[in-house]
Structure formats: C-alpha cells, structure tokens
Amino acid sequence: MDTKKAGETYLLEISSGFGPVYHSVKKGPPRDARTDEIPIIDVSGIFSQNLSQRQAVANQIYQAGTRMGFFYIINHGIPESITEAAAKSTLDFFHLPSEEKNKVHFSHEIEGYIGYNREQLNYTESVDLKERFRLPYRPSLDPMSTPSLIGSGYKEFPWEKIDQLPSFAGSISECFISRLQLARQLLRTIALALELPEDYFDLKVAQPMAALALNYFPPLPTETAKDNEKLERLGLGSHTDFGLITLLWQDDSGGLQILSPDGEWLKAKPIPGSLICNMGDFMSMITDGKFISDVHKVKNENSRERISIPFFMGYGAKEKIEIVESCRKNTKERDKFQGLLASDWIEQRMNGAKVRRVGEGEMPVSDKDNTLAEDS
Numbered sequence: 001m002d003t004k005k006a007g008e009t010y011l012l013e014i015s016s017g018f019g020p021v022y023h024s025v026k027k028g029p030p031r032d033a034r035t036d037e038i039p040i041i042d043v044s045g046i047f048s049q050n051l052s053q054r055q056a057v058a059n060q061i062y063q064a065g066t067r068m069g070f071f072y073i074i075n076h077g078i079p080e081s082i083t084e085a086a087a088k089s090t091l092d093f094f095h096l097p098s099e100e101k102n103k104v105h106f107s108h109e110i111e112g113y114i115g116y117n118r119e120q121l122n123y124t125e126s127v128d129l130k131e132r133f134r135l136p137y138r139p140s141l142d143p144m145s146t147p148s149l150i151g152s153g154y155k156e157f158p159w160e161k162i163d164q165l166p167s168f169a170g171s172i173s174e175c176f177i178s179r180l181q182l183a184r185q186l187l188r189t190i191a192l193a194l195e196l197p198e199d200y201f202d203l204k205v206a207q208p209m210a211a212l213a214l215n216y217f218p219p220l221p222t223e224t225a226k227d228n229e230k231l232e233r234l235g236l237g238s239h240t241d242f243g244l245i246t247l248l249w250q251d252d253s254g255g256l257q258i259l260s261p262d263g264e265w266l267k268a269k270p271i272p273g274s275l276i277c278n279m280g281d282f283m284s285m286i287t288d289g290k291f292i293s294d295v296h297k298v299k300n301e302n303s304r305e306r307i308s309i310p311f312f313m314g315y316g317a318k319e320k321i322e323i324v325e326s327c328r329k330n331t332k333e334r335d336k337f338q339g340l341l342a343s344d345w346i347e348q349r350m351n352g353a354k355v356r357r358v359g360e361g362e363m364p365v366s367d368k369d370n371t372l373a374e375d376s
C-alpha cells in the first residue's frame, strides 16, 4: 500500500498526466457537500438566443470550475424518459447471466463489458467493486456527423450479441446522443467562460474521443460491511477523469464522494433530474490548471445495488493541444504538451494511470488481499 497514514490525515496517491500527485486527506467519514462547494446551476440559459443569458450561465460555470470543478446541472434539456429508459436497460443488462454479458466482453478496442473484480482504478486502494459497460464514440451515434464519416474506420458496436434485450441498443444509443449534444452545447458556454469565441471547441469536438459508460456497483458484501472502516472497499477507486468534461447521471443511492480543497471527502448527493458535470484532466491542462479536475471515488454503502451513467467528452484524436491564452501561466509541465495531439496526451495519461486489470481465469481478488499482478 502506498497510502501512507500520518496523524489524522493520510497521503493519497493519484495518477495524472504529469506523473503521480499526492493529496493530504482527512481521515474520518465523509460529510455532505454544501452548495457553495458543489453548486446547482440552472443551465437553461445555454439554449437562449440571448448572449447575456448564455454569459450568465458561463459565469456560474467559471466559478464552479475554478473552485472544485464539480457542479450539478438542472434544466439541461435531456428528457427524463431518455434517462429512465437508459437506467432500466443498464439494470437489465447487468442482471443478465455472465455468459450473456461476456458475449460483448471488453476488447482491445476498450468497449463492451468488463466484469466484477476485474479492474483497479487506483492501485493504492482496493479492487473496484463494480462492473462496467463502455460505448465509445462512432459517427453513427452522432447526428452532426457527415455521412462520409459513417463507415470510415469506425466499426459498429455488435448490438446483436445482446439479443436478450431488444431495447438495449436503442435506449443506450439515445442516451449517448443526448449527452453528446449537451456536452457540445456546454462546451460553447465553457468557451464563453474562458473568454474564447463561443465556437472555439466546435471543430475540436466534431469527432471526439468520447464514451458513455454504464457502471454497476453491487451491494457491499456483508463481511466487508462489518469491517468497512479497515477495508475501505471502494466501488471505484480515487481518480480524476481524463477528458474535457464528464456528464454523470447517478441513481438515488448516493455513494459519489469528491475531495474538497481542504482534503475532506464530500458526499455529492443525488438530485433528481440533475446531471453532475465535472472538469477532466485534459480541460485542466489546456486551461493551465484554472479549471480543476478534482479527485473523486465511489463507495456504495448500501445494501442495494447502485448504477451510474457517465459520459466522457474529449477532443478529437488528431486535434492539436493548445493552452488557452487567457489561462496561460507558462507552467513548464503543461507547456510541454503544447502542439502535441490530443491522442498523444491521452496515451501518456493512460500509461501513467497504472489501472490494473485482473486477467481472465484469475481468481477474483479477496477483500483482504489487494495485491494484483501487473497488467498483461
């Protein structure tokens, strides 16, 4: 374990695009986040014809983005019916027998299903107590895509393999499309917040590295719940997201915790109808640290299952990295990425992340043993 304990705080190691970083974290139970920490922003103004209304939302996003980088968005325009259908499909999918889920097993193309006890997002913590399904971007899921792109090097997802759930493909695709469109619209507002032309990000996210994930967190095993404090069995280890922004829907269970600037874990409670928007590492890099990509983790302390559906939005792979002029502080570390391709940075970020995958055929790691073999 690299998590060194000292007094009432411990040092938490987090991987970043610049190598490992350490946070001093207070021990003890998490507390509820206050609204000045994770504000609730009514984003209906982003769809307005009126610049002052768009700017008003941009100003609030600027405040939240520079404080903790996490905020709730309400009145975001995604119909409840789309989210409900996606949530139902998510539960139906994870309730399928393993043989069925493994028909779309996670491939080298990093899409599809990855099972229980197979991933460890933060190698200094426990193996993630979760299952995940990941659907990366392809032009067929993009109403803004030009027809010539469809079929150009992107393979379709093998939806037909999930033949027991006829409505899965439709509901998950619809969820993907609605988040993609909202992410693009929000990025226009974020451009305003950064004093950039409103269309600054438009071309950079025309063919984005983006993905929708379905996360399933089983109830905490009883023996772990008893010894909870000691074992700290997490659904998802402490991490920061890689991309520009993440749009997260969580069910009503609770379990998401976010690290405050003072090193306290804050509970981001579920708010019906909202999504949580957070800034990722790529956004933090291109804003020279102005927007915070904050550390978060998931701990499902319930005796029932929890699901969440994040959408990760990034630049197109071939887009060049430019530090936003209004943010530039000439930080050497960030400047070294200037001019590289977005895909180079993501590769470097992923290599540094030390995410561990437990190979097929290996025994799932027991609660008492966090030691895993390196990725194969």
Ligand SMILES: O=C(O)CCC(=O)C(=O)O
Residues within 6 Å of the ligand: 213, 215, 236, 241, 248, 250, 255, 256, 296, 297, 298, 307, 308, 309, 310
């Ligand atoms: O489940 C959640 O609330 C957060 C999920 C998350 O942080 C992620 O998938 O990166």
Ligand SMILES: [Fe+2]
Residues within 6 Å of the ligand: 239, 240, 241, 296
């Ligand atoms: Fe995350």
